[in-house]
Every structure is written in structure tokens, then in C-alpha cells.
Amino acid sequence: MTGWRIRDYHADDVDGILRLWEQMLAVNADPVYGLSDVLASCAKDHAVVAVVGDEVVGAAIGRAAHAQGWVVFLATAAHVNGTSIGSSMLAALESRMAAVGISKLSALMPAAAQARVGAFLQQGFALKQDLHYFERHIPVQREELKILAELGGRVLPRGLWDGVGGMNAEKDLLERRVVMPLAQSELADRFGVVPPRAIVLFGPPGTGKTTFAKAIASRLEWSFVEVFPSRLASHPGGLAGALRESFTRISELEHAVVFIDEVEEIASHRQGEPPSPTQGVTNELLKIIPAFREQPGRLLVCATNFIRALDAAFLRHGRFDYVIPIGLPDEQARWAIWERYIPDAAVDIDVRLLVEMTEGFSPADIEYAARKASQSALENAVSSGAEDPEGPFIEDYVAAISATRATVSAEVAKEFREDIETVGRL
Incomplete structure (x- = not known):
């Protein structure tokens, strides 16, 4: 039913x-x-x-x-x-x-x-x-709910981890390196494993870095707090002061996954004289991370599309435990993503063809093409006037894929592979 x-x-x-x-x-x-x-x-x-x-x-x-x-x-x-x-x-x-x-x-x-x-x-x-x-x-007590609300945080629904389709290599790595030591901290301590306190996820746009951050919080059943630098800029104490105040409030939570997307906005290369306001924010973040790492039950997840833009001191050992690449989905992952978005009503869909046609697509690109195909099929069904119309059809998906431009260019994909070798830390 x-x-x-x-x-x-x-x-x-x-x-x-x-x-x-x-x-x-x-x-x-x-x-x-x-x-x-x-x-x-x-x-x-x-x-x-x-x-x-x-x-x-x-x-x-x-x-x-x-x-x-x-x-x-x-x-x-x-x-x-x-x-x-x-x-x-x-x-x-x-x-x-x-x-x-x-x-x-x-x-x-x-x-x-x-x-x-x-x-x-x-x-x-x-x-x-x-x-x-x-x-x-x-997982989250009443006294924490008010702090969460003030921070714009939330408790994510269970099951997001299992809902991540495909991307098995990345998911397995995060499970072993990040989730397992945090979820079984007592056992990890017995084996001499120090649970991670901060990680960086890097890769081309639309590859699911935010999805993985949320899935980790869901899997651990910890509060999820996303820090938006753009929203903090209007703080009376400036962006650096707002960042410091936010992390002070976060320290009152018992458990939390703190997520900063597009972290290159506040941790870019420091250069120039005199120091720019951005350099002051970078300095503040560099001071916040060691203090954050001293608090158990917390994980900082920073994501970036442009890891080459990050300040060298930001990525050094001692601040981040892992620097993990999140790349374009392989064939198995694309298959899983397509199956998630093709509705049960679709007629005779050759998923293998769609997987082949979307090589080089990000998960976001595939979702866009799938939504576009469904919308086109709906419009055709309504305009046909049929009493019980069928669809979507394979033609709808082929047309949608053909009209979708991949977000990640060949040049960006090449740079990403180079970055795995030069800055990846697994």
C-alpha cells in the first residue's frame, strides 16, 4: 500500500x-x-x-x-x-x-x-x-535544540548514508577512515586509533561533497551545522569575529559535524601587503581548528572545488587528518544514480545506454538530465490528451542528456587527478 x-x-x-x-x-x-x-x-x-x-x-x-x-x-x-x-x-x-x-x-x-x-x-x-x-x-537533547536553532543547524534524518547511491569507493573510504573510528570510539581507543577531528573533501563541482558531509552526520546521528561565510560577513565583529563566535557556540553541543562548503573563500592563499581582510579570516580559522580538535565528539568537514586555492598552512598535518578526493562517478555509481531518478512508470529504459552516454557527468548533471527528461515526458503526456498516458520513454532521456552540458571539463578533470597525487591524504 x-x-x-x-x-x-x-x-x-x-x-x-x-x-x-x-x-x-x-x-x-x-x-x-x-x-x-x-x-x-x-x-x-x-x-x-x-x-x-x-x-x-x-x-x-x-x-x-x-x-x-x-x-x-x-x-x-x-x-x-x-x-x-x-x-x-x-x-x-x-x-x-x-x-x-x-x-x-x-x-x-x-x-x-x-x-x-x-x-x-x-x-x-x-x-x-x-x-x-x-x-x-x-542523540540531541532539549537544551541543545535551542543552540542548534540559533546556529541554523539541524538533526538530519536517519538513513542518508544508506541513501548515497554508487560512489562505493569514496563511501567505503569514508566509512573506514572517518565513520568507524567515531562511531566506535571506545574500540578505536583500544586499538590505538585516534578518531579524526577534521577532514577536507575536494573535487570538481557537483560531485556530492555536501551529500557526503550530511550522510556522515546522519550515520553518526550527530547534529549537523553548516557554517556559511557569506552569512557571517554582516556580523558587527566582522567575519573573523563571527567565525570565532560560531565555533564557541558549537563547542556547547555534545556531538556535531560542522560543515564549511567552498572553504577557499575564507582559507585562500595569504599574500600581499598590508594584510587583506581575507587574510585575517584565514588566520582566525587557522587558530580555531587546533582548539576544535581538542574537543571530542566533533568533526569538521571542509569542502572545496578549488583545492589549489587553499593556503598551504591550512592543509598541513596536524590540522586535517585526511584530505579526501570526491571525483566523478564511475560506471557503477552512474548506474545507481540513474536508477534512483528513473520513475517506476518509465517504459523500457536501457539504463546501460544512459550510463554510457553520461560518462564524465557529475551526480548533479545526471540528476538535472533525469529531471529534464521527466518534465519533458509530463508535458508530452498532458498535450497528447491520452486518457492513460505512458512514459517517460528512452527518447526523453536521450534528448535530455544530449541537451545537458557536463559541469566538469576535461581540463578540470585532469587537474583533479593531479591534485589527488599532490595533496590527497588518505
Whole structure:
């Protein structure tokens, strides 16, 4: 079943809750909480429902006791994908309960409730032995949410890491060098591995550097804060002062991935007399990074399209653990990217042809061509007047690719390969 959505519980949803309750009893799942507890929590605690049209097909209900939250009811209708909807409802419930300050979300489920186990595991809960006891530590606490809002940061949804299609070589490298030591810091310490504190991602425009930075934050379940130099320029203390103040606020977060895109804007080669304002900002950033590195639970990710423009002192050992190239997608990666953007309704699409035609395209180029093909197919379908039009067709994609100019020129691609050899640090 498709077309379901999740929303907050309304008082007139009680009949739907009762139907789900009766269905649960019918499969011999003896609930831990009674019906009166469930209905009381619907009214005064936290509850979300999944609906298709006006039909309630799922519900997740929780209550908070100081810093501890409990899932008192999780159920989906028999005719829907229980794991998928259940996981989404748990994510929505967690989001609402995190705002009241819980640090742990737990659940007790009867042993017969096997159908709901997958939803908890997919949402990051840990299964305890003997009882189906689930608990999950909320990655960002209430007191941090205000700081995040002030910084323009956010908690990214789970699953972005798995959603990165293709780019397997880059993804594997980031998993081993960056994510693994940070996610398993105690084990890393036992093996004498120092988790990275700062990395640089470099490569041509549109190759997915921002996507990887967000995916790392999602994978670690850390707050994501993007620092925009252009937005800081109007600060009364100037860009250098604004940068210093931002990192001071970031230090109040327990865990954070801090992302600076187009870092060459504030870390370019220092030259000229007298020093320019940009040189002052570069000096400030060079002082900030060592202090940032002393704080556990943080990762600075800087991205640049023009690594040759960066100041030599910026990239030296001791400031950045890794300088990682993010290049154009190979054949396997292009295949995965095309499959992501070709809709199910497309007719007889030769993906191999599209992969061959888009050699030298960045992920952003492929997305643009795919969107262009879909838009063209939609316009043709509407203008045809057909009652049940088909498409998109392979011709739509071929035409879109032919009309798309690759962002990365042969010269830029050549320079990137040279940069891998001269400045890459893996």
C-alpha cells in the first residue's frame, strides 16, 4: 500500500486506535499496557498516527517520565507494510518527545509481537535479551535544540548514508577512515586509533561533497551545522569575529559535524601587503581548528572545488587528518544514480545506454538530465490528451542528456587527478 502519511493524533482517531487494538489481540499479542493506559496517553501524552486517506492504518503512542520516554503502543494494520510505517511512526514520535527533554526512549513488547520488532531495529533501537525490551538514546537533547536553532543547524534524518547511491569507493573510504573510528570510539581507543577531528573533501563541482558531509552526520546521528561565510560577513565583529563566535557556540553541543562548503573563500592563499581582510579570516580559522580538535565528539568537514586555492598552512598535518578526493562517478555509481531518478512508470529504459552516454557527468548533471527528461515526458503526456498516458520513454532521456552540458571539463578533470597525487591524504 502506498500513499500513507503520518500526522499527530486527533481525538476522532480513537475508533482507529480501537480497531488496531482489537487486531493486536486477535493475533494473541498480549499487550504490556492496557487499553485505558493507551487511550489516556493518546489524550495527554504523545501520539502519532499513519493514515491512508481518512483510514488510520497505524499508531505510535508514548509517554515521558522525566528524561525517560516509553513507547506504550505501536501497531499497524495487517494490510500495510508494518516495518516501513512502524519505523517512520517511531521516528515521528521520537522527534516530538525529544522536544520535552527525554534522553532515552524505550519499549517493552510481548514476545508474540514479532511483527513489530523490525520497526524498532530499523529505527536504531537495541534489542535486550529475555524480554523484547528496546531502548534508544536520543542523540540531541532539549537544551541543545535551542543552540542548534540559533546556529541554523539541524538533526538530519536517519538513513542518508544508506541513501548515497554508487560512489562505493569514496563511501567505503569514508566509512573506514572517518565513520568507524567515531562511531566506535571506545574500540578505536583500544586499538590505538585516534578518531579524526577534521577532514577536507575536494573535487570538481557537483560531485556530492555536501551529500557526503550530511550522510556522515546522519550515520553518526550527530547534529549537523553548516557554517556559511557569506552569512557571517554582516556580523558587527566582522567575519573573523563571527567565525570565532560560531565555533564557541558549537563547542556547547555534545556531538556535531560542522560543515564549511567552498572553504577557499575564507582559507585562500595569504599574500600581499598590508594584510587583506581575507587574510585575517584565514588566520582566525587557522587558530580555531587546533582548539576544535581538542574537543571530542566533533568533526569538521571542509569542502572545496578549488583545492589549489587553499593556503598551504591550512592543509598541513596536524590540522586535517585526511584530505579526501570526491571525483566523478564511475560506471557503477552512474548506474545507481540513474536508477534512483528513473520513475517506476518509465517504459523500457536501457539504463546501460544512459550510463554510457553520461560518462564524465557529475551526480548533479545526471540528476538535472533525469529531471529534464521527466518534465519533458509530463508535458508530452498532458498535450497528447491520452486518457492513460505512458512514459517517460528512452527518447526523453536521450534528448535530455544530449541537451545537458557536463559541469566538469576535461581540463578540470585532469587537474583533479593531479591534485589527488599532490595533496590527497588518505
